[in-house]
Amino acid sequence: MKTRSRRAELAIHGVSIAVAVIVVFSFASVFYSAYADYRGISNSVSSPEYHHIARTMNGSAETITVSLTIPNNGLYSITVSAACPEPDAEGNITCRSSPVTVPAGQQRVLTFVMTVKDLALFENSLSQQVNGTVSIQLAPFASMTVTYGLGNLVKVIK
């Protein structure tokens, strides 16, 4: 009986310790990864050698291609995607991009292509209100989706 009670006590203590270790390790690793990824992506955005923006004019149409090197300095793989999920009413803007999964310790290039069929219409219409989204997923713990106006992006590039 004494042994059984002792075993039960040990089992309960064991589970308590396991829960504490899992929680502490998970939070420490997730926050470290998030911080390392944030620093890496911030450096890529601010350093000219890690991002490239190309503008191509074809008549009244314009294509903006943004290539960004995404480094993953964290402990978990990250998935980054860019899109414009709600096209504008006139169909003046189209976006093209594939999600990029970056394993830990590696880097990949995310390419986002935005085509404006009629630039004059874009500059004088509601097309500027079209939203684009950038999603960053730190699998399997968290994800962040940032929604911004594509009109602002064009203005910044100009």
Next chain:
Amino acid sequence: MLGPKPPLRKRIARAVAVLVVGALMWIIIPDYIGLLIATEMPASALTDPVFVLVIGTVLTGLQVADAMAEGTRPSIPIQSAVSLLIAYYIWAATNGGNLVFAVGTMRVALDFQVLVLLVILPSLWTAVRTPLSYFALGRAPAAAQAAPAVLSRAPGGA
């Protein structure tokens, strides 16, 4: 598992301290945070003053009751209820790990369900561990030899 029952004066002093800390932790500070984030994060339950007041009052009341009932059988279900309510409070405050807020012209959506589960995991385990310890260890005669107070209050233990 039940410990020794402290004297009444000690339990009252502890209950008063728990009342002050609980009111601050579960009502006053969350209510203030709710006011700050009311426009940015309406999805959080903290922006609902009724939720904060009702759940915070119940939680603080249960913690005070737990302090008063320390060392007695009623403290077991009270401790479990407090742990479950804390888990629910955190879950509701974070909207289950889905929060949306605005930063300037950008809209940011955060999805961190797994992290919220990790935060509430210790509380959920405590809710299970408390009655488990009581029934697994409190009933055992051998455990009672080590802690006589347990034997005297354990169901069928004496």
